[in-house]
Amino acid sequence: SYAIDNQATVNKLLPQLQDSNVLATIQSLSSYQNRFYTTSHGVNASNWIASQWKQLAGNRGDVTVEQISHAGWPQKSVILTIKGTDNAAETVVLGGHLDSTVGNGTGESSRAPGADDDASGVASLTEVARVLLAGNYQPRRTIKFMAYAAEEVGLRGSADIAKRFKQQQTKVVGALQLDMTNYQGDEQDIFLFTDYTNAAQNTFLANLAKAYLPDLTVGYSQCGYACSDHASWTAQGYAASFPFESSFDNSNPYIHTRNDTLANSDSQARHALKFSQLALAYAVELGSDGP
Numbered sequence: 362s363y364a365i366d367n368q369a370t371v372n373k374l375l376p377q378l379q380d381s382n383v384l385a386t387i388q389s390l391s392s393y394q395n396r397f398y399t400t401s402h403g404v405n406a407s408n409w410i411a412s413q414w415k416q417l418a419g420n421r422g423d424v425t426v427e428q429i430s431h432a433g434w435p436q437k438s439v440i441l442t443i444k445g446t447d448n449a450a451e452t453v454v455l456g457g458h459l460d461s462t463v464g465n466g467t468g469e470s471s472r473a474p475g476a477d478d479d480a481s482g483v484a485s486l487t488e489v490a491r492v493l494l495a496g497n498y499q500p501r502r503t504i505k506f507m508a509y510a511a512e513e514v515g516l517r518g519s520a521d522i523a524k525r526f527k528q529q530q531t532k533v534v535g536a537l538q539l540d541m542t543n544y545q546g547d548e549q550d551i552f553l554f555t556d557y558t559n560a561a562q563n564t565f566l567a568n569l570a571k572a573y574l575p576d577l578t579v580g581y582s583q584c585g586y587a588c589s590d591h592a593s594w595t596a597q598g599y600a601a602s603f604p605f606e607s608s609f610d611n612s613n614p615y616i617h618t619r620n621d622t623l624a625n626s627d628s629q630a631r632h633a634l635k636f637s638q639l640a641l642a643y644a645v646e647l648g649s650d651g652p
């Protein structure tokens with residue numbers, strides 16, 4: 362139904378989102394030599410995210426953090442679950458990918474900071490989880506934060522997870538992908554991608570921006586191919602959306618190189634914070650709907 366009717370909660374939580382926290386997470390993740398899906402660093406980065414999310418979870422009985430093993434490579438995906446109250450069977454997914462690459466030939470010693478692609482997305486999401494949990498927000502639906510492994514080698518971590526959810530017949534009412542949130546290539550702030558996504562949910566996101574983030578401008582663009590993990594959820598028939606940092610034409614030229622650094626994106630993570638804000642509004646408005 363995509364109703365926008367949780368103004369009290371959203372407007373209480375939005376101001377608690379801090380760009381300094383987003384910045385810190387990007388700095389930590391991009392300090393690993395690389396986060397490629399087959400290296401020791403890539404495994405360590407996954408473990409670091411799991412430990413960070415476990416700290417956020419604290420001792421809340423309705424919050425769990427798990428690492429998902431994938432057949433064929435060592436890097437695990439990470440899932441933080443906030444169990445819903447009276448509509449827990451319906452699930453809202455917010456994801457980003459934790460791996461990084463410098464293209465073919467990436468190996469143990471390769472330098473792949475992946476500050477924008479996609480430490481920025483994981484950092485934007487982590488700040489949303491922090492505020493929801495710190496504010497003791499209790500969703501009616503179940504909310505799952507996901508940091509996917511092995512996106513750069515064919516969306517493999519998210520494909521594995523989305524397939525499992527479909528096989529288990531899990532009711533995912535919506536999935537949001539944050540991949541590259543911290544390089545402002547255009548005047549506009551947020552670009553909703555219209556291919557491999559769900560049109561109705563994209564409209565809902567545009568309406569959320571209008572309602573809660575009136576100073577931000579929203580544009581539209583296309584990738585032309587299955588360019589990030591939202592496509593894994595779409596492939597299983599779920600409604601997915603992909604708010605992105607720029608238009609296709611002005612996207613970050615440094616990605617997949619050793620120069621994908623904070624210095625070559627927003628060094629204060631102000632751009633990435635906009636995506637935390639949109640993602641928080643999405644999580645609360647969708648998460649607060651009853652059966």
Ligand SMILES: N[C@H](Cc1ccc(I)cc1)C(=O)NO
Nearest residue numbers: 478513584588589608609612
């Ligand atoms: N291809 C995607 C990134 C990507 C997505 C959209 C656009 I426009 C440009 C680049 C990738 O590398 N994800 O990790």
Ligand SMILES: [Zn+2]
Nearest residue numbers: 478513616617
């Ligand atoms: Zn990439």
Ligand SMILES: [Zn+2]
Nearest residue numbers: 478479540541
């Ligand atoms: Zn990416």
